[in-house]
Amino acid sequence: AQRVTQPEKLLSVFKGAPVELKCNYSYSGSPELFWYVQYSRQRLQLLLRHISRESIKGFTADLNKGETSFHLKKPFAQEEDSAMYYCALGGNYGGSQGNLIFGKGTKLSVKP
């Protein structure tokens, strides 16, 4: 079954420290992985997608098919990075393309 697991509900780091938000997935096909972010009092929005291999706001994520992981990393956390982060898996489910399966999310708190 398709599944996204984010093992940490809460991750707390100090400003300037490296941060890694973990995401593991289960999918039998060729996955497309995404990170969505929700800042306080804002709507859920796309942060980055693995296919783009880009860095957004200093965050990167590499798809590791061997470990079925898509961890989100940033070398130096900033206070404005504090938010809820959701890992999401895209694929064909029940013949319906375009559906996302979200993990439960990790709340990142960056302390000054």
Added chain:
Amino acid sequence: DAMVIQNPRYQVTQFGKPVTLSCSQTLNHNVMYWYQQKSSQAPKLLFHYYDKDFNNEADTPDNFQSRRPNTSFCFLDIRSPGLGDAAMYLCATSRGAGGYHYEQYFGPGTRLTVT
């Protein structure tokens, strides 16, 4: 700004009393989605419309229905809300073509309380 709008932001209804949540978009996207998100849980897809084609998730209760009268609007109808239907309901859109299915634009959500 092009965006996804949800009304109302907060909705209180009584047990068993039908309720409708509204979503509109100015992005002219083909696909509109409805998600249910309960506290500390992942957003869960209920159904989506690709243009006029309705796609229901297998485990979405029959109590939940949707209508899309035109490109811009989509409604979520809960025929007989139960206490377990209290949640945040998120509307999202996507272009739906050329690999853009998964780049979804979300509304702010409607928080539904059932008394």
